[in-house]
Amino acid sequence: MPSQRRPRPITRPTFHHTTFATLKLDEMVDFYEAVAGLEPVYYSESGAWLTNDEANHRIALLALPGLKQPVDKGHTVGLHHTAFEYANFDQWLDNYIRLREVGVVPFLNLDHGMTVSMYYQDPEGNGVEIQVDAFGSWAKSKEYMWASRDFGENPIGEHFDPEKLVEARAQGLSFAEIHSRASAGEYRPAVIPDVHLPELW
Template identity: 65%
Template sequence: MSQPEKFPHRPRPVVAPKLHHATFLTLKLHEMVAWYEQVCGLTPVFYSEAGAWLTNDEANHRVALVAHPAIKKAVDKPISHGHHHTAFEYGTFQQWLDNYSRLKEQGIEPFMSLDHGLTMSLYYADPEGNGVEIQVDNFGDWDASKEWTWGSREFAENPIGNFFDPDKVVAAAESGLTFAEIHEKAYAGEYIPENPPADILLPEAY
């Protein structure tokens, strides 16, 4: 008769940890600190020549930037395996749209914009070419968007979604369309850019 396992297989923690922060090795510390404040509202809790720990909420930090003398420039970063982007989420469509307009006025524009079905997302590249997604949940409710992502045929058939021109979204909002109407049109491909990106790779100009 076989003996019961002393420690049965447990594929996941009973209480899961929450995602807290992302850390980057950097060759452009001061430029990176300034960019993340401008784009994401992150400000230093600690800042020295060795690195910076930044936050935009009650956490002690959400992004850490480490400037180590051994760091080397990445080779073929856009097509190298590993981290693609870090995402930040706005609570409302109008906040998200206002931030897009504010950044555009300062000459910072996304390299691609996608309606994924679950979110509308603007993708920027930081000073070292790391992707930064600024998103808004299309359902306004994580339980609802999680259920849709899990069970919808649309997402299963097209998990990336459709590219959109954010200026067309701004114009649609100014014309009086609601967030729900704009999302529906964007996801249906009605706001496709004149020159949509060929793929979702990061830009190469870094």
């Protein structure tokens, strides 16, 4: 008798948005607009719905009554980060420079093999990854994750100092060369940071 188990839908839904409860609504709106270009579609005292593309919203922020401050948020289970992807390396690195110039810097930087990623932290302590695909192709990066021995042995990846990437690009190195050197550990920071979210509360 054929199995009646249906492990996944035939037609799969597309991921649409993430929602956060917040005690810092205005700060969160400002942060996501600065870091990832998300603008409010609707904004009130009770919440804001933000988007940076054709969707009606990608992040929702709810200023719910009676919210409590988290305890040891960086070391508890739950959502670690959301991620946004740039189309190419120059856009991604230029965004780092733009944010650095206004005092917004990542707490963690990792070359994962299939992406090169910088991790920021929003005013509530949630992680925000800004990444660029190392292959320029989701099909190729998916194949890398599935088949690569390197990823299987080290899925977290290699730490890098973003200032060293800025310098390497200024010297004329291509993204492929920079990615290769970063994944080989040539751009490691002086201090290796913790991959846990920093505790802000």
